[in-house]
Amino acid sequence: MMRDTIILRVVVKLLLPVILLFALYVQFHGDYGPGGGFQAGVAAAAAIILYGMVFGVMAARKVVPQRVVHTLIPLGVLIFAGTGVAGLLLGANYLDYSPFGSHAEAGQHLGILIVEIGVFVTVSSTMLAIFYAFGGRAEDALAGDPLAGDGDGE
């Protein structure tokens, strides 16, 4: 899309690790400060989307393949729902994390961490999948593919 702009390319390459690190910080520091799975998921997806916007959707698809993204969308929901089922099997209520640890407080802490990871996985992969779907069509339109939507010939 903007492959010729050298300043953009260099700046984006420098920014990418910072954004990803910030996403991880927001994810795992959510217990102590603002943040959590939703915000971290969006931030992580934003890093890959930024990469895709500057280097092309195909390059981003090489970093995070579309097949992986499509697998991760339901996986996050499964992690979340599965945590609830695990609590059931251990003799507590659904989505009660108390039996996960040696005492209730540790169990709650661990359960919240796992559930937030589930949220992160679903949110980030959904954002990426939608971007791939849009971006893929846009690149087809750029490449002159008559099968891609171009807004006029529909």
Next chain:
Amino acid sequence: MEQLINMVLLTLLALITIGIIRVRNLFAVVVLAGAYSFLMASVMMVLDAVDVAMTEAAVGAGISTVLALGALHLTKTEEAAPRFSAILPLFVAVGTGAMLIYGTWELPGFGLADTPMNTGVGLDYLDRSMAETGIPNVVTSVLASYRGYDTLGETVVIFTGGIGVLILLTAVRRRRRLAGDRDKGSAP
């Protein structure tokens, strides 16, 4: 000081809204909507709702802008002239706005201690969260533990929304591609 910041932010929000309505170039509208989200995030910051501000800035200003730009790439960037008179929509919007403002008259003042949200279950969470979960950020413990069902529901909503968009965007493309192959005679 806080009141002054709020007034500046809300005035800018109103100006941007008028801009979004007036401007016909959709690219400018998308950029203005991004600025709107950032201002809204700032308002949330002033209200001490940092978690909400973060989400608003990331989703509203970041992802929405990118997706809207991606959609613009596939269509025209100039908004079509309205075909109908704007009087009825204006009437509905003003009516709804008036009702909402009327509703705020009954709301308790901001930050008062003896309001329903600050005396009932909210206070209970603040008291119990640290002892029961050991997590200082009560927003996180309410979101993931006390209100786990709600958050599971939200995650499923995002999942469903994502799947819906994917079906709409990829199924049409695949069907058209198949039809194109058949026209060329390469399909079995």
